[in-house]
Amino acid sequence: MTDTNDELSRRAARVMPRGSSRATLYVPPAAPYAVRGEGAVVTDADGHQVIDVNNNYTSLVHGHAHPGVTAAAGNAAACGSAFGLPTEAEVALAEQLDARFGRDLRWRFANSGSEAVMMALRAARAFTGRELVVRLAGAYHGTYDQVVAPEEPGVPRPAREATVLVPQDDEAALHEAVQVHGERVAAVLVDLMPNRAGLRPVSRAFAEAVRREADSVGALVVVDEIITYRLGLAGLQADYGLQADVTTLAKIIGGGFPVGAVGGRPEVMACFDPEQPRAIHWGGTFSANPVTMAAGSAALAAYGPDEIEALNRRGEALRARLAQAGLEVTGRGSLLRVFPDDPTGAWWELYRRGVLVSVNGLIALSTAMTDEQLDTVGVTILSVLG
Ligand SMILES: Cc1ncc(COP(=O)(O)O)c(C=O)c1O
Known part of the structure; x- marks a missing residue:
């Protein structure tokens, strides 16, 4: 049994400055704790599941546990x-x-x-x-x-x-x-x-x-x-x-x-x-x-020219969709960035609705994502930021 997110952040606050070991993961009041990752889905310590487009700050190009x-x-x-x-x-x-x-x-x-x-x-x-x-x-x-x-x-x-x-x-x-x-x-x-x-x-x-x-x-x-x-x-x-x-x-x-x-x-x-x-x-x-x-x-x-091109194309399609809806969205290929007015508030709202982005709005796709998951990411971002 793992402790809940709240219990883990209380324990962390006693042993790490502000309970955090990576500045890039700090989101006030405290980030949820990952327990498991499979493909494009991460489960946290409360059992909440999110589609991961943070991918450990772009590093997991095949998602989790490929x-x-x-x-x-x-x-x-x-x-x-x-x-x-x-x-x-x-x-x-x-x-x-x-x-x-x-x-x-x-x-x-x-x-x-x-x-x-x-x-x-x-x-x-x-x-x-x-x-x-x-x-x-x-x-x-x-x-x-x-x-x-x-x-x-x-x-x-x-x-x-x-x-x-x-x-x-x-x-x-x-x-x-x-x-x-x-x-x-x-x-x-x-x-x-x-x-x-x-x-x-x-x-x-x-x-x-x-x-x-x-x-x-x-x-x-x-x-x-x-x-x-x-x-x-x-x-x-x-x-x-x-x-x-x-x-x-x-x-x-x-x-x-x-x-x-x-x-x-x-x-x-x-x-x-x-x-x-x-x-x-x-x-x-x-x-x-x-x-x-x-x-x-x-x-x-597992990430040769065909996979690179396919992932970049999926990123371009998501970017075009967000831009057509009026969002400011930058990047190229499988890397995107959005710019919420309230980054912390937007991060939590996206997380609650099942999408994990980077705290600064950086998004990185993985080859593990299904079309349905990608569609959910687009719909969720538009409903929170649009
Ligand atoms: C462009 C760039 N250079 C260097 C680094 C540092 O890499 P690391 O976090 O593995 O030390 C990063 C990390 O995000 C980065 O984005």
């Missing part, structure tokens, strides 16, 4: 969940990613997207011998000091000062930031459709300017595809014709387990080569653990 992914993870765990040796599973996932990107890259795995971003920027700084990172204002890249919002408390000044912010799609501001700082710029870091900034794709002209400006001063282009990778076999960058020097991945590539990855040009990734005299010494006790790697491989194997 049989192939669960079997892969279970089999791997039964053979030992982590070793003081590498395993074939990490080689296989790196090969799979290489094939999906279709170019010669080198990979390193981590345990979260934040860690992947940290690793990518460390590589950019080591490769260029410079410190500054130019990035988009309002975009979220995880919890690493150099990429959190400038007003975030607890960040050392040097980390804050090593970042230059430019507004999305403002080519003049990008030009000025890169040219003023010139040979101090290690990287331009960009998410081509930053969720926190509104989930609007950057303009093609801006994406071209990122490459042009970075090249003009010998800086690297780091593309954060941690959310957007689900939109295409080689992420969203392929659609822009932009080849990142370093790409960060996470979320869907772990099949629902903690993961991060950095993929980059061989000469940049050589920074991690342990035989190099000035190698970046990066370990990670659970990095590339075989359970995550096997689950990730199974999830990606």
